[in-house]
Amino acid sequence: MATSVLKVEGIAKSFGGVQALKGVSLEIGQGEIHCLAGENGSGKSTLIKVISGVHEPDAGTIEINGKRFSHLSPIEAIKLGIQVIYQDFSVFPNLSVMENLALNMELMGNRKFMNYKRARAIASNAVAQIGFEVDLDERVENLSVADRQLIAISRALLQEAKIIIMDEPTSALTKKEVKALFAVIKQLQARGLSILFVSHKLDEVFEISERYTILRSGENVANGRTVDLDRKTFVYHMTGRQFEDERYEAPSAAGSPVLSVKGLSLSGAYSDISFDLAPGEILGITGLLGSGRTELVETLFGILKPDSGSIAIKGKKAEIANVKDAIKHGIGYVPADRLTEGLFQPQAIRRNLVISVLDQLSSRLGFLRTRAIAETTKKWIQDLSIATKNPELPVKTLSGGNQQKVVLARWLANNLSILMLNGPTMGVDIGSKYDIHALMRKLASGGLAIIIVSDDLPEVLACASRILVMRDGAFIQELDPSATTESTLSELSTGIA
């Protein structure tokens, strides 16, 4: 490894009795792209805040370019060349691009007065460094997420950054934007800057980093060179659990289709889509953003109206004019960002589970039948193996994955025959992700027909019994996951070999 520019040792930090970091170490070499990985709550964010001087550690040392410190102030950290690009990019939405770029510099220079001419010069110099074209007078709140990130990066470069810490920089970006970002990161590396890339996304860690450090529950669990790391070990270190690579095969006697779609078209979204879905199948639909995948499932759920084509449910032609129709036909849909949003967080798990079927669980006079509710609750907690000691606890006490099971249970309670999930594990921890995958396979083998829409290719491969690749609004190929690799899938969906 090249000479280390940053070395932290034995960092401990607790917040009101909760030990967030229990003696953590991390070392980054010059010109190195280092990945700091760990699940939510592993202590990543706290560590970044200690390094950037936001938190004072209870114990441990921070060594920067050979100088040792017991703690830093934010200003000291910046003067030592540490720049953090936060998830929210730490920009001022109400100020112009120019001020956003120049203010930090001017503050570092202890300027008391604002000189707009100088600010403009600083700003144009900043964006020029990474060849970023933007109107310096535009208010930042009017820019896209990717542009705001580029502002944060250009700003970091202004202050003679030596180490740039990026906190989950890709979470709000599209695939294309991620590519552009990685190009910028490589460009920075070429200048000799060190990058600490904080992420819990496997693919990104492998794609961009040279070395890694993995944290779990505030402790170091692994570090080393990324080339020596494989997917399985990575996941094991992140979660502390062993997962087998799973594939799902639909029961061979799949039976007659529960859903058949014929020649479905919606102008501007997709055209001439036909497929069948049998009980027990998990159909994976993959494709890029804008390939029409979301519009397709939204049509099946009655949110959009198709221009032409027909939908049949259990062999009978079905008219799905709105969401209510779809639910009546036994179709459930969980949109990408809504998986946990529909929960009443402070309310008991039991109440959250039964809310959609209360009419079935009440007497003729409208009183709730407590015993029936208790039984239903027990059934779902068992069936979906929701990990909780007591169904009376509020939903917010559950982990993300278990919360999602509660959402699923709600749909399932409605005698569902087709369940559609859009990006079922977007933004979910790896551990919970595996649990949700296992649950989907279990539900399908119990006779439910499932459609998952996802651009997470390993997820599609692990869950689907059949894959349909969508590009520019059309199905371009049907694949058998057991005979498909991630790279073929990726080539097909992007059209780039």
Place this chain on the structure above:
Amino acid sequence: MISAERLTRRSEPYVFAAIVLLSILIQVRSGQFFSGNNLVDLARSLIVPALFSIGCMMVIVSGGIDVSFTAIASLAMYVTDRMLLASNYSGSVLLAYAISAGLGLLMGALNGFLIGFMKLPTLVVTLGTSSLFTGLMFGAFSASASDVPPAIARHGKDILFTATNPQTQLTSNMPVQILILIGILILVFFLLRYTMLGRGIYAIGGDEAAAERAGFNVRWIKMFLYCFVGVLAGITGIARISMMAYADPSTMLGMELTVIAAVVLGGTRVTGGLGTLTGTILGVALMTILSNSLILIGVPTYWTRVFTGAVIIIGTGVTARQITATRRRRAQAQKTSA
């Protein structure tokens, strides 16, 4: 240069247009609006709310809200008044301003400490201190309308010029206190635009965490801000009683809501980060015209309040619409880049 498109996104042009239309309407119906004495009267009634609105705008820009400035102004001027009366002071009015500003500073510092250092919510703090200061005034100092010391009385008679309406022979005096307003406007304009402290106030209102990370001393900026508002309030208190020629402890109480409304009407974003002096003064001017000049066209006083209320709702409604428009533009920018 501000492009035409960007200009339409701001509220100053709309408020300005409303003022022009209203003035023309009143002029046409009464023929009295653009008379010298009416304009001087307007300027005179504008001084106190405008002084208050400057501090109020700064607080709202920083992402806070202050409802205690009228209480600070009242207590500061009242204590100053009684002190000077008790000591038979007969010197310059500057001492009155200094004492009142000093008392305002202390009271503002209490707000600043609770908000900046204890990180308590601004509305709760200023509601509390407002009640505290008013209570002290009426309780501990058993305040009631009182005379003003000679220094303040003389100051109240200092006038810049007198305007006479040739038709009605009514005269109005332009008080020197308008110079205080102009001076403070210049000072605050410079402060907000050309000092890092001023930019810090905007930065905090945009994103407080980002301001902290950028190296702004958020606590002390807030401390300064509330102290400054306190000083302004103290000065405003003396300006007010000198123009009225007696110290009525409750004369300013209750003005805070109208001032806040005028500030918001002038385009200051309620959630912080955006606001200009021009807009604020235009907002105050519009409110002053509504409450002062509608009477010229025979609108009864209680109907004036109805109009004022309607203007506040329409004005803030426009601001709210602009915020949603901004969000939509952002969403669109996101889409095109995706």
